[in-house]
Amino acid sequence: MTLDIITSDALAPLRHGFFGRQGGASSGIFKGLNCGYGSSDQHEAVAINRGRVAGALDLEPEQLLGVHQIHSADVVIVTDPDAPRPSADAMVTNLPGVALTVLTADCQPVLFADPEAGVIGAAHAGWKGALSGVLGKTVDAMEALGASRSRISAVIGPTISQRAYEVGPEFFDAFVAEDPTFARFFAGGEGDRMMFDLPALGLHLLRDAGIESAEWTRNCTYSDPDRFFSYRRATKAREADYGRLISAIRL
DSSP states (O other): OOOOEEOOGGGTTSEEEEEOSTTOSBOGGGOBOOOOTTSSSOHHHHHHHHHHHHHHTTOOGGGEEOOBOOSSOOEEEESOTTSOOOBOSEEEEOOTTOEEEEEESSSEEEEEEETTTTEEEEEEEOHHHHHHTHHHHHHHHHHHTTOOTTTOEEEEOSBOOGGGOEEOHHHHHHHHHHOGGGGGGEEEOSTTOEEEOHHHHHHHHHHHTTOSEEEEOOOBTTTOTTTOOOHHHHHHTTOSOOOOEEEEEEO
16 A cells, blocks of 8 residues: 655655555554554564655665654754664754654654755654753754754644644643743633644744744644544553554655
């Protein structure tokens, strides 16, 4: 089956993609292109899936670089593609011939590019990482490699949308305590529940970091089970585990 690869003109001409779940070798609850070795899926199936992603980017599987994601604001500047993977939630590089990747299943995958400077970035931005500043710190790290925030484009890929992201009052209170203006990212739900707009927060934080070219692909992971994996949907269905989507960009 053909891979489902979402791209954005904002990141052109660089090779990149937000990969959906179609076209993979996994089965069962992981059916499709599960790229997470951290899942309980068969290791061999994940390896095949990652190989197909690498092939789509004209790379070998070992050239797909990632980090151990921990919902932090930590950013790694990649200077040695063979170095051990650290714990972090974003990467930037100016090295050709490698792809920066992030894994998600409702959190925001964000790809960055300054083609003129030859600098790229990739960030995993759930609500914790976003609130901690991972997006702005990714931009800072790109600038350290010679990028200009006036030229950087950033694209948020498939993530959970507001209509599917129900939270409690304690979640709302934590956000408003951080910044009272963040109340605008919440809408009323049933009872004391509220609906949180994660991609709107992401776009706000990107623009606040000086990124004028920032957009969301407008794909909801929760609402499209045939196309995307979703942690929240799997949890609601009481499934034992869930697949991980991969997003990648290369010079």
